[in-house]
Amino acid sequence: MSKDPITITHSASGATFTINPFGAHITSWTVSDGRSLIFISRDAIMDGSKAIRGGIPLCFPQFGQPDKSYPQHGFLRNNYWTTVNGSKFDDEEAAGISMELALKDAIHARGGKWDLGTTLDCKCIFSVKIDGKTMTNTLTVENTGNEAFDFQVLLHMYYLVTDGKALDGALCNVNGLEGYSVSDKVSGEEYILGSEPVTIPDGIIDRVYTAPDGKIDLDVTVSAGRNIVSLKANGHVDGEQVPVSCVVWNPHAENAKKMGDFGDDQYIDMICVEPGMLSNVPMLKGGKKTSFTQVMTCL
Numbered sequence: 001m002s003k004d005p006i007t008i009t010h011s012a013s014g015a016t017f018t019i020n021p022f023g024a025h026i027t028s029w030t031v032s033d034g035r036s037l038i039f040i041s042r043d044a045i046m047d048g049s050k051a052i053r054g055g056i057p058l059c060f061p062q063f064g065q066p067d068k069s070y071p072q073h074g075f076l077r078n079n080y081w082t083t084v085n086g087s088k089f090d091d092e093e094a095a096g097i098s099m100e101l102a103l104k105d106a107i108h109a110r111g112g113k114w115d116l117g118t119t120l121d122c123k124c125i126f127s128v129k130i131d132g133k134t135m136t137n138t139l140t141v142e143n144t145g146n147e148a149f150d151f152q153v154l155l156h157m158y159y160l161v162t163d164g165k166a167l168d169g170a171l172c173n174v175n176g177l178e179g180y181s182v183s184d185k186v187s188g189e190e191y192i193l194g195s196e197p198v199t200i201p202d203g204i205i206d207r208v209y210t211a212p213d214g215k216i217d218l219d220v221t222v223s224a225g226r227n228i229v230s231l232k233a234n235g236h237v238d239g240e241q242v243p244v245s246c247v248v249w250n251p252h253a254e255n256a257k258k259m260g261d262f263g264d265d266q267y268i269d270m271i272c273v274e275p276g277m278l279s280n281v282p283m284l285k286g287g288k289k290t291s292f293t294q295v296m297t298c299l
C-alpha cells in the first residue's frame with residue numbers, strides 16, 4: 001500500500017488537489033484561477049501518527065466523542081486508505097479519484113462499539129472530483145455486516161481565509177443558515193438563528209446548526225476573505241434523504257495555543273464549516289448503503 005500523497009490535476013482547467021492516503025485526507029485544492037481554498041496548519045503532523053490538522057478530515061462513525069471509549073471523530077481520519085483500482089480519471093469535464101477503507105483494515109482509533117472483536121462491519125469509499133472551480137466529495141458507507149448500526153457522518157472542511165481576515169465578520173462569514181437551531185457548545189446556549197450571517201466572535205466558536213423541519217439539503221455561502229464558496233450538501237440512508245446539519249468552528253487564540261499541531265496565530269487564517277448527518281439519522285441496516293455529498297463551488 002502506498003503512503004505517498006496523490007496529486008490529481010484536471011488538465012483541461014489546471015485545477016488540482018492532493019489527497020493523502022492517511023485518512024483519505026485532502027490537503028490542498030487549487031482552482032483554475034490559482035486560488036488556494038484549503039487551510040493546513042504549518043504544524044500539522046504528516047507522518048501518519050495523528051490525524052492531519054487542516055484539509056478535510058472525515059468523521060465517521062461519529063462526530064466528536066460520545067464517551068471516552070470512542071476516539072474523537074471516529075476512525076476514518078486515522079487509518080491508511082487504498083486507491084480504488086482504476087478510479088483515477090482526468091477527462092475534458094472533470095478529474096478525480098476514489099479511495100477505500102474496510103473496517104478490518106482500520107487498525108487505529110476504533111473504540112466504543114467499533115472496537116476489535118465487534119460484530120459490526122462496514123466498507124467506506126471516498127470519491128473526489130474536481131473541475132475548474134468545483135470540488136465534489138462523496139463518502140459512501142456500506143454496512144457489510146448483518147447487524148444494523150446507528151452513526152453520524154461529517155466532512156470537517158477547513159477553509160483557508162485569505163489575508164488573515166477570519167475575525168473580520170464582513171469578510172468571513174457563513175450565509176444561509178437562517179431558521180436553523182443553534183447549539184452553542186461554548187456558551188451552552190440554544191436558539192434559532194435569525195437572518196444574520198454567522199461570524200466568528202471574539203473567542204472560540206463551536207456551534208452545531210440543525211436544520212428546521214422541512215429543510216433537508218444544506219445550501220450556504222462561505223465567505224473566507226477573497227475565497228467565496230457555495231457549499232451544498234446532501235445525505236441519504238438506504239435511498240432516504242436525511243437532513244444535513246452544519247458545524248462552524250474556529251479555535252481562536254485560546255484553543256490555538258493548546259493544540260500542539262496548530263500554529264498559535266493561525267486561527268485568523270481559517271474557518272471550519274462542516275456539513276454532516278448528525279441528527280435524525282436512521283440506522284443503517286445490514287447490506288444497505290449511506291452516502292453523503294458536499295459540493296463546493298468557488299465563486
Ligand SMILES: O=P(O)(O)OC[C@H]1O[C@H](O)[C@H](O)[C@@H](O)[C@@H]1O
Binds near residue numbers: 206207249272274
Ligand atoms: O481537534 P479535533 O479532534 O480535530 O477537533 C476539532 C474540532 O472539531 C469540531 O469542529 C468540534 O466541534 C470541535 O469541538 C473540535 O474541537
